[in-house]
Amino acid sequence: MADAPQPASGPPPVFIVMGVAGTGKTTVGSLLARRLGWRYADGDEFHPRSNVDKMAAGTPLTDEDRRPWLAAIARWVDERAALGEPGVVSCSGLRRVYRDRLRGGRPQVRLVLLEGTRELIVRRLAARHGHFMRVEMLDSQFADLELPRPDEDVTEVSVEPPPDEVVDAIFKEHPDVERLWRRPARGRIRRSARDHRSPRSLP
Ligand SMILES: Nc1ncnc2c1ncn2[C@@H]1O[C@H](COP(=O)(O)OP(=O)(O)OP(=O)(O)O)[C@@H](O)[C@H]1O
Numbered sequence: 500m501a502d503a504p505q506p507a508s509g510p511p512p513v514f515i516v517m518g519v520a521g522t523g524k525t526t527v528g529s530l531l532a533r534r535l536g537w538r539y540a541d542g543d544e545f546h547p548r549s550n551v552d553k554m555a556a557g558t559p560l561t562d563e564d565r566r567p568w569l570a571a572i573a574r575w576v577d578e579r580a581a582l583g584e585p586g587v588v589s590c591s592g593l594r595r596v597y598r599d600r601l602r603g604g605r606p607q608v609r610l611v612l613l614e615g616t617r618e619l620i621v622r623r624l625a626a627r628h629g630h631f632m633r634v635e636m637l638d639s640q641f642a643d644l645e646l647p648r649p650d651e652d653v654t655e656v657s658v659e660p661p662p663d664e665v666v667d668a669i670f671k672e673h674p675d676v677e678r679l680w681r682r683p684a685r686g687r688i689r690r691s692a693r694d695h696r697s698p699r700s701l702p
Protein backbone atom coordinates (compact mmCIF):
# COMPACT_ATOMS: atom_id res chain seq x y z
CA MET A 500 0.00 0.00 0.00
CA ALA A 501 2.77 2.35 -0.98
CA ASP A 502 0.73 5.36 -1.99
CA ALA A 503 -2.15 5.38 0.48
CA PRO A 504 -1.68 7.44 3.60
CA GLN A 505 -1.46 5.13 6.61
CA PRO A 506 -3.50 5.78 9.71
CA ALA A 507 -1.74 5.90 13.03
CA SER A 508 -1.99 2.19 13.73
CA GLY A 509 -3.81 -1.04 13.00
CA PRO A 510 -4.49 -3.00 9.83
CA PRO A 511 -6.36 -1.46 6.87
CA PRO A 512 -10.15 -1.65 6.98
CA VAL A 513 -12.13 -4.63 5.75
CA PHE A 514 -15.83 -4.26 5.02
CA ILE A 515 -18.07 -7.26 5.55
CA VAL A 516 -21.23 -6.71 3.53
CA MET A 517 -24.10 -8.68 5.02
CA GLY A 518 -27.77 -9.37 4.49
CA VAL A 519 -30.22 -12.11 3.59
CA ALA A 520 -29.91 -13.86 0.23
CA GLY A 521 -30.68 -11.49 -2.60
CA THR A 522 -30.19 -8.22 -0.71
CA GLY A 523 -27.39 -7.34 -3.09
CA LYS A 524 -24.26 -8.35 -1.19
CA THR A 525 -22.43 -9.33 -4.38
CA THR A 526 -23.69 -6.34 -6.35
CA VAL A 527 -23.01 -3.73 -3.68
CA GLY A 528 -19.91 -5.37 -2.19
CA SER A 529 -18.13 -5.66 -5.53
CA LEU A 530 -19.08 -2.10 -6.47
CA LEU A 531 -17.86 -0.80 -3.12
CA ALA A 532 -14.55 -2.57 -3.67
CA ARG A 533 -14.29 -1.30 -7.25
CA ARG A 534 -14.91 2.29 -6.23
CA LEU A 535 -12.18 2.02 -3.59
CA GLY A 536 -9.74 0.07 -5.75
CA TRP A 537 -9.80 -2.74 -3.16
CA ARG A 538 -10.00 -6.49 -3.50
CA TYR A 539 -13.42 -8.13 -3.28
CA ALA A 540 -14.17 -11.68 -2.21
CA ASP A 541 -17.60 -13.26 -2.48
CA GLY A 542 -18.81 -15.12 0.60
CA ASP A 543 -20.42 -17.80 -1.53
CA GLU A 544 -16.95 -18.87 -2.72
CA PHE A 545 -15.99 -19.92 0.81
CA HIS A 546 -18.75 -22.48 1.28
CA PRO A 547 -17.81 -26.14 1.30
CA ARG A 548 -19.45 -27.96 -1.61
CA SER A 549 -21.80 -29.70 0.82
CA ASN A 550 -23.28 -26.35 1.88
CA VAL A 551 -23.89 -25.22 -1.69
CA ASP A 552 -25.53 -28.57 -2.50
CA LYS A 553 -27.71 -28.28 0.57
CA MET A 554 -28.86 -24.74 -0.25
CA ALA A 555 -29.42 -25.65 -3.88
CA ALA A 556 -31.63 -28.52 -2.71
CA GLY A 557 -33.70 -26.02 -0.72
CA THR A 558 -32.50 -26.87 2.80
CA PRO A 559 -31.40 -23.99 5.03
CA LEU A 560 -27.96 -24.18 6.61
CA THR A 561 -27.50 -24.82 10.32
CA ASP A 562 -25.02 -23.22 12.72
CA GLU A 563 -22.86 -26.31 12.28
CA ASP A 564 -22.92 -25.97 8.47
CA ARG A 565 -21.93 -22.35 8.72
CA ARG A 566 -19.02 -22.91 11.10
CA PRO A 567 -16.32 -23.84 8.52
CA TRP A 568 -17.64 -21.20 6.14
CA LEU A 569 -17.32 -18.41 8.72
CA ALA A 570 -13.86 -19.69 9.65
CA ALA A 571 -12.78 -19.48 6.00
CA ILE A 572 -14.09 -15.93 5.67
CA ALA A 573 -12.32 -14.95 8.90
CA ARG A 574 -9.11 -16.40 7.45
CA TRP A 575 -9.51 -14.23 4.36
CA VAL A 576 -9.89 -11.16 6.58
CA ASP A 577 -6.76 -12.17 8.49
CA GLU A 578 -4.84 -12.64 5.25
CA ARG A 579 -5.72 -9.09 4.26
CA ALA A 580 -4.29 -7.86 7.55
CA ALA A 581 -1.15 -9.95 7.08
CA LEU A 582 -0.68 -8.38 3.64
CA GLY A 583 -1.43 -4.91 4.98
CA GLU A 584 -4.29 -4.55 2.52
CA PRO A 585 -7.91 -3.44 2.82
CA GLY A 586 -10.77 -5.43 1.31
CA VAL A 587 -14.45 -6.14 0.98
CA VAL A 588 -16.05 -9.53 1.54
CA SER A 589 -19.69 -10.54 1.45
CA CYS A 590 -21.20 -12.83 4.08
CA SER A 591 -24.83 -13.08 5.09
CA GLY A 592 -23.88 -12.67 8.78
CA LEU A 593 -27.45 -13.36 9.79
CA ARG A 594 -26.96 -14.12 13.46
CA ARG A 595 -25.15 -12.13 16.09
CA VAL A 596 -22.97 -15.06 17.05
CA TYR A 597 -21.69 -15.21 13.45
CA ARG A 598 -20.95 -11.49 13.43
CA ASP A 599 -19.14 -11.77 16.76
CA ARG A 600 -17.05 -14.59 15.36
CA LEU A 601 -16.03 -12.53 12.34
CA ARG A 602 -15.14 -9.34 14.14
CA GLY A 603 -13.64 -10.87 17.32
CA GLY A 604 -10.06 -9.61 17.65
CA ARG A 605 -10.33 -7.82 14.29
CA PRO A 606 -10.75 -4.10 14.93
CA GLN A 607 -10.36 -3.40 11.20
CA VAL A 608 -13.69 -5.09 10.41
CA ARG A 609 -16.56 -2.81 9.49
CA LEU A 610 -19.91 -4.50 9.31
CA VAL A 611 -22.50 -3.28 6.82
CA LEU A 612 -26.00 -4.76 6.77
CA LEU A 613 -28.00 -4.41 3.57
CA GLU A 614 -31.70 -4.12 4.27
CA GLY A 615 -34.76 -4.46 2.13
CA THR A 616 -38.32 -5.61 2.58
CA ARG A 617 -39.23 -9.19 1.87
CA GLU A 618 -41.35 -8.00 -1.06
CA LEU A 619 -38.44 -6.14 -2.66
CA ILE A 620 -36.03 -9.04 -2.25
CA VAL A 621 -38.57 -11.55 -3.58
CA ARG A 622 -38.94 -9.43 -6.71
CA ARG A 623 -35.18 -9.25 -7.22
CA LEU A 624 -34.60 -12.94 -6.56
CA ALA A 625 -37.41 -13.88 -8.91
CA ALA A 626 -35.69 -11.86 -11.64
CA ARG A 627 -32.25 -13.37 -10.93
CA HIS A 628 -31.28 -16.48 -12.85
CA GLY A 629 -28.53 -19.06 -12.60
CA HIS A 630 -27.91 -18.83 -8.85
CA PHE A 631 -28.15 -21.83 -6.54
CA MET A 632 -30.06 -19.84 -3.92
CA ARG A 633 -33.72 -19.81 -4.82
CA VAL A 634 -36.46 -17.51 -3.70
CA GLU A 635 -38.05 -20.34 -1.67
CA MET A 636 -35.16 -20.03 0.80
CA LEU A 637 -35.93 -16.43 1.65
CA ASP A 638 -38.28 -17.08 4.58
CA SER A 639 -35.64 -19.18 6.32
CA GLN A 640 -33.10 -16.38 5.76
CA PHE A 641 -35.40 -13.81 7.38
CA ALA A 642 -36.15 -16.27 10.19
CA ASP A 643 -32.43 -16.57 10.96
CA LEU A 644 -31.74 -12.83 10.67
CA GLU A 645 -31.07 -11.22 14.03
CA LEU A 646 -31.13 -7.48 13.48
CA PRO A 647 -28.08 -5.80 15.01
CA ARG A 648 -28.46 -4.03 18.29
CA PRO A 649 -26.93 -0.54 18.65
CA ASP A 650 -23.93 -1.86 20.61
CA GLU A 651 -22.88 -3.87 17.56
CA ASP A 652 -21.92 -0.79 15.57
CA VAL A 653 -23.28 -2.12 12.30
CA THR A 654 -23.93 0.28 9.41
CA GLU A 655 -27.43 -0.42 8.13
CA VAL A 656 -28.30 0.72 4.62
CA SER A 657 -31.41 0.37 2.53
CA VAL A 658 -31.02 -1.43 -0.78
CA GLU A 659 -34.03 0.22 -2.34
CA PRO A 660 -31.93 2.78 -4.26
CA PRO A 661 -29.66 1.78 -7.16
CA PRO A 662 -26.33 0.14 -6.22
CA ASP A 663 -24.24 3.30 -6.66
CA GLU A 664 -26.46 5.13 -4.18
CA VAL A 665 -26.22 2.26 -1.73
CA VAL A 666 -22.44 2.56 -1.91
CA ASP A 667 -22.72 6.35 -1.44
CA ALA A 668 -24.73 5.70 1.72
CA ILE A 669 -21.97 3.41 3.02
CA PHE A 670 -19.33 6.05 2.30
CA LYS A 671 -21.41 8.62 4.14
CA GLU A 672 -21.14 6.51 7.29
CA HIS A 673 -17.44 5.77 6.73
CA PRO A 674 -16.01 9.04 5.39
CA ASP A 675 -12.44 8.09 6.27
CA VAL A 676 -12.18 5.21 3.83
CA GLU A 677 -12.28 7.27 0.65
CA ARG A 678 -10.03 9.91 2.16
CA LEU A 679 -7.43 7.59 3.66
CA TRP A 680 -7.70 4.26 1.95
CA ARG A 681 -8.89 4.70 -1.60
CA ARG A 682 -6.33 3.15 -3.86
CA PRO A 683 -5.26 4.77 -7.11
CA ALA A 684 -7.32 3.88 -10.16
CA ARG A 685 -5.27 0.77 -10.89
CA GLY A 686 -8.43 -1.23 -11.58
CA ARG A 687 -9.78 1.45 -13.84
CA ILE A 688 -6.66 1.75 -15.95
CA ARG A 689 -6.16 -1.97 -16.33
CA ARG A 690 -9.73 -3.09 -16.38
CA SER A 691 -10.56 -5.66 -18.96
CA ALA A 692 -13.15 -5.53 -21.68
CA ARG A 693 -15.29 -7.71 -19.41
CA ASP A 694 -15.47 -4.97 -16.81
CA HIS A 695 -16.83 -2.56 -19.39
CA ARG A 696 -20.03 -4.53 -19.72
CA SER A 697 -22.89 -3.12 -17.79
CA PRO A 698 -23.55 -4.83 -14.46
CA ARG A 699 -26.11 -7.61 -14.29
CA SER A 700 -29.41 -6.21 -15.37
CA LEU A 701 -31.25 -4.60 -12.53
CA PRO A 702 -34.97 -5.05 -12.19
N1 LIG B 1 -29.61 -1.79 -5.32
C1 LIG B 1 -30.14 -2.60 -6.23
N2 LIG B 1 -31.09 -2.17 -7.08
C2 LIG B 1 -31.63 -3.00 -7.99
N3 LIG B 1 -31.28 -4.29 -8.14
C3 LIG B 1 -30.35 -4.78 -7.32
C4 LIG B 1 -29.72 -3.98 -6.34
N4 LIG B 1 -28.83 -4.74 -5.67
C5 LIG B 1 -28.89 -5.96 -6.22
N5 LIG B 1 -29.80 -6.00 -7.21
C6 LIG B 1 -30.17 -7.18 -8.00
O1 LIG B 1 -30.77 -8.09 -7.07
C7 LIG B 1 -30.36 -9.42 -7.34
C8 LIG B 1 -29.68 -9.98 -6.09
O2 LIG B 1 -28.46 -9.31 -5.91
P1 LIG B 1 -27.13 -10.08 -5.49
O3 LIG B 1 -26.97 -11.33 -6.28
O4 LIG B 1 -26.03 -9.10 -5.50
O5 LIG B 1 -27.54 -10.46 -3.98
P2 LIG B 1 -26.75 -11.32 -2.92
O6 LIG B 1 -27.10 -10.79 -1.59
O7 LIG B 1 -25.31 -11.40 -3.26
O8 LIG B 1 -27.41 -12.73 -3.12
P3 LIG B 1 -26.95 -14.15 -2.52
O9 LIG B 1 -26.89 -14.01 -1.05
O10 LIG B 1 -28.05 -15.10 -2.92
O11 LIG B 1 -25.64 -14.51 -3.13
C9 LIG B 1 -29.45 -9.36 -8.55
O12 LIG B 1 -30.18 -9.69 -9.69
C10 LIG B 1 -28.98 -7.91 -8.59
O13 LIG B 1 -28.70 -7.47 -9.89
Ligand SMILES: O=C(O)[C@H](O)[C@@H](O)[C@H](O)[C@H](O)CO
Pocket residue numbers: 519520521542543560565591592593632
Ligand atom coordinates in the same frame (compact mmCIF):
# COMPACT_ATOMS: atom_id res chain seq x y z
O1 LIG C 1 -25.97 -18.01 5.72
C1 LIG C 1 -26.58 -18.61 4.83
O2 LIG C 1 -27.70 -19.07 4.92
C2 LIG C 1 -25.94 -18.78 3.50
O3 LIG C 1 -24.62 -18.71 3.63
C3 LIG C 1 -26.49 -17.84 2.48
O4 LIG C 1 -26.83 -16.62 3.01
C4 LIG C 1 -25.59 -17.76 1.26
O5 LIG C 1 -24.24 -17.63 1.53
C5 LIG C 1 -25.94 -16.73 0.31
O6 LIG C 1 -26.33 -15.53 0.87
C6 LIG C 1 -26.89 -17.32 -0.66
O7 LIG C 1 -26.52 -17.02 -1.91
